[in-house]
Amino acid sequence: MPSLPPHSRGFAWPRVPSSRRVRRALLVPVLLLAGAGCSLALDTESAQCTADSDCERFGTYPLCQEGVCVASGLGPQGCFRGAASSEEQFLNQCTRADCVPFDNCARLGLCDSSGALPDLVPRPP
Numbered sequence: 667m668p669s670l671p672p673h674s675r676g677f678a679w680p681r682v683p684s685s686r687r688v689r690r691a692l693l694v695p696v697l698l699l700a701g702a703g704c705s706l707a708l709d710t711e712s713a714q715c716t717a718d719s720d721c722e723r724f725g726t727y728p729l730c731q732e733g734v735c736v737a738s739g740l741g742p743q744g745c746f747r748g749a750a751s752s753e754e755q756f757l758n759q760c761t762r763a764d765c766v767p768f769d770n771c772a773r774l775g776l777c778d779s780s781g782a783l784p785d786l787v788p789r790p791p
Contacts, residue, residue: 727760738762 713733715721721728721735727747728735740747745760771777777784 715730715733715735718728718730721730724735726743727738727740729738730736739762740760741762742760744758746755746758747760748755750756750759
């Protein structure tokens with residue numbers, strides 16, 4: 667008697683899932699974990715700050731304006747912020763000024779190539 671194929675004898679071979687189905691089945695949990703990870707890593711609050719002290723982690727004295735930390739332009743690092751009550755605090759207050767180097771010799775033409783300074787101007791009588 668000829669042998670019949672397995673499906674005609676009432677027997678079904680177990681179906682092996684295709685690699686495409688396996689990838690789809692694994693993709694769903696991976697996407698769910700990625701979405702949860704992003705929400706844990708990102709700050710989803712609408713306000714970044716409520717006071718200037720919340721912005722200190724950014725350095726250079728930022729200010730809190732309308733819930734967002736913005737650069738104040740104050741410097742240099744380590745300067746005194748606030749109302750000065752001593753001479754040291756007054757001398758070290760923060761400022762928005764920039765320090766720009768100025769080369770007197772080149773700009774004013776007062777120095778020669780030997781590096782000697784010009785003669786002093788005589789005092790008026």
